[in-house]
Amino acid sequence: MDANGLRAAFTRFFGEREHAVVPSASLIPHDPSVLFTIAGMVPFKPYFLGEEQAPWPRATSIQKCFRTPDIDIIGTDTYHNTFFEMLGNFSFGDYFKQDAIPMAWQLLTEVFGLDGDRLWVTVHEGDDEAEQIWVDTVGVRPERVQRMGDEDNFWAMGETGPCGPDSEIFIDKGPAYGSDGGPKHGGSERFVELWNLVFMQFTRDADGILTELPRKNIDTGAGLERILPLLQGKDSTFDTDLFLPIIEAAASVLGTGYGTDERTDVSLRVLADHARAMTMLVADGVLPANEGRGYVLRRIVRRAVMAARRLGVDKPIGPTLVQAATQVLGEAWPLLVSQHDLIVNVVAREEAGFDRTLKAGLGRLEEAFATGTKVLPGDVAFTLHDTHGFPVELTEELARDAGVVVDRAGFDAAMRAQRERARAAAKATRAGDEAVYRSLLETEGQTAFVGRGAPNYESPARVVAVLEGAEGDDGRTAEIFLDRTPFYAEGGGQIYDTGTIVTESGIAEVFDTQYAVPGLVVHRARVDGEVVAGQDALATIDGERREAVRRNHTATHLLHAALRTVLGDHVRQQGSLVAPDYLRFDFSHHAQPTREELDEVFRLANEAVLTDVPVETTETSREEAEKMGAVAFFGDKYGASVRVVRAGSSSLEFCGGTHVDSLGQIGPITLVSEGSIGSNTRRLFAVTGRASLARAVEREHLVQAAAELLRTEPDELLAAIGRVMDRQREAERELGRLRQQSSATEAKELAARATADGGVVVARRDNVEPDALRALARTVQQHDGVRAVVLGGSPDGTKVAIAAATGGEPDAANLVRTLGPLVGGGGGGSPQLALAGGKDPSQIEAALAEAQRLLAGSASK
Secondary structure (H helix, E strand, O other): OOHHHHHHHHHHHHHOOOOEEEOOOOOOOOOOOOOOOOOOOHHHHHHHOOOOOOOOOEEEEEEEEEOOOOHHHOOOOOOOOOEEEEEEEEEEOOOOHHHHHHHHHHHHHHHOOOOHHHEEEEEEOOOHHHHHHHHHHHOOOHHHEEEEOHHHHEEEOOOOEEEEEEEEEEEEOOHHHOOOOHHHHOOOOOEEEEEEEEEEEEEEOOOOOEEEEEEEEEEEEEEHHHHHHHHOOOOOHHHOOOOHHHHHHHHHHHOOOOOOOHHHHHHHHHHHHHHHHHHHHHHOOOOOOOOHHHHHHHHHHHHHHHHHHOOOOOOOOHHHHHHHHHHHHOOOOOHHHHOHHHHHHHHHHHHHHHHHHHHHHHHHHHHHHHOOOOEEOHHHHHHHHHHHOOOHHHHHHHHHHOOOEEOHHHHHHHHHHHHHHHHHHOOOOEOOOHHHHHHHHHHHOOOEEOOOOOOOOEEEEEEEEEEEEEEEOOEEEEEEEEOEEOOOOOEOOEOOOOEEEEEOOEEEEEEEEEEEEOOEEEEEEEEEEOOOOOOEEEEEEOHHHHHHHHHHHHHHHHHHHHHHHHHOOOOOEEEEEEOOOOEEEEEEOOOOOOHHHHHHHHHHHHHHHHHOOEEEEEEEEHHHHHHHOOEOOOOOOOOOEEEEEEEOOOOEEEOOOOOOOEHHHHOOEEEEEEEEEEOOEEEEEEEEHHHHHHHHHHHHHHHHHHHHHOOOOHHHHHHHHHHHHHHHHHHHHHHHHHHHHHHHHHHHHHHOOOOOOOOEEEEEOOOOOHHHHHHHHHHHHOOOOOOEEEEEEOOOOOOEEEEEEEOOOOOHHHHHHHHHHHHOOEEEEOOOEEEEEEOOHHHHHHHHHHHHHHHHHHHHO
């Protein structure tokens, strides 16, 4: 079973047992308490905490996850990874232990085919119920069920809140991997955890007292990368189809092979792991930076680059890694394919930027090592960080390789001293200080939003605070806080407002509006003159821009309702972006909508626009809104009081954004594109109003221009294109016949050159596409007296193709696997017919000479 088969089998198993199949959430979580999505339960946390009602009683997901606590040992063992996929099934007050335990066992043994006699189980030392189910219901031998304490088998979401015992399933890999004794007493390499079943049956209060929950929950997690090697008969996750193709791609760039040297193998495993991680992170919107998620991504990219540079490879490695990771993961995660160019560009730029500072930094480091010191001073590590962009973790890794320890305490002291200097140099409180934001909120209260409705594009206000930003090429920036504002702070998918804030002494051009902290709106602006706290101000938003945003926002509501009508009520909004010039809408759906379905969706949305009914908004309690049938969105946060927007007869949603007054103001809604961005998740782009009309005019001009090229009328364009295609197909058939005749003649000529002593043909053929070269080799080999054929050449002057055809002896696939690396590539195929590709045309003659030598040697045998 390959990785895609495993994903499908897992999802199918729980889907057949009435679990809602929930698409993976982003690696960037809604939960502010974690930097990344680190477990399958993170997207469901509001349901487990009781903050929101789960949309389904039971669910299953394959969740993208990313963790870095073990980053330093990546590549040194067989199973640790940074990016991984968590298989999970969840119950929100529906089933509990008596169902969760047998389902897990059935999936592992009956669907995945694991030997039950190799499986061990741990339960919490106080969980008699779980042990009884394992022994009496499932049939696990009592000696295979081991009790362990809180540290190993009790799970809690925090110091207080939901918690409960868990039960873990392990597999025994056998005596070759360590001592016996089960998970509790045996070797950790021998007994490997496969699945953790968490039984959330208690809530813990501040005094540590556990109380039974009235509605108990199930949260399970199994690592796809842990299970896959078992199903493929491999010892290591790096030997599976999730990693090996990436390792092979990295090895081709490094000019080495996997399995020849342990130091090289560790680097190749690091490259494969980090290739997956960087590709998935960028696809989900993380960009390299010096803090937060961006810093983690930067560290991943730089560790990968260093793994290659340590092996003496100076050529770029990032684009190759991204390409290989996309080929491996693209079917399961289509966003990688659609975002491929962006990911390659981001990684390539980061690698190039790091290379520029790497040489100087490494020189400084080598100078320090050359002194023979065993401790690298903290100020040196700080200089590498501050001047050369070396993360201190990278410096520690390089030092460790040289047998040197970094004075981390000295580095931390230098960092603190730099921060103190920065604080002392600041003229005033600077922008971006969360403590200041919270103090403002406490003293001034929440910012009143007064910008709903078309007339409310400007408002008198009082400046309550100004935090200085920085001087730049385009002027001085600042963060301005008002007591009231018509500016919409970005949220709920709707983009921020822009505009101006004018006082008696200055003008601020607002380019961004956000919530600094919940309830406090910050206006980021370029300031001309002086804007100071206490001044009266006139705040004015860009009305035309807001109008376009309002049209697009209400249109997303209409499209959501139409999608649910056409495709089914399972459709849920998974994300959106409401910008002035377009809208983006992500939704859950298990298949690609047909052209007819999309046409019907947009017909319904535009029919609603034509009714021109008023858009109604209501402020009410969340409970009352749910009784009204308002749709809430998975992952969004709602308070006790909510705003509900009714747009026509079919759309009623929770929403805090701005909308048109009546549907007719939207204008025509036009589809731009629709596609997949992940398992069971789709994304569409659309335009409305003036942008929609402009698109229609542009398309009309395009049709007219095409008709003129084909010398026909627009109404006859399809027929004219059909005639052109018919002529092209006939020309291609004729060309094919001519090529076949030419190929047969060429094959006969080549066969005549077969060496008398071994029936071997080795020849160069340039300007021939790889598939045609392979076909020619096969035709030549089929002539009498020809035992083996190798043809090589460059189809376009930049790439290499080598084709081999034999009667099975020698093995054609082995031939091209030997020849491929000589031209900077690789290949494969069957014993009778194989093809290799490469990137170095200058080595074609050398590769053909090696083919001649190999075939001559095989003939002598």
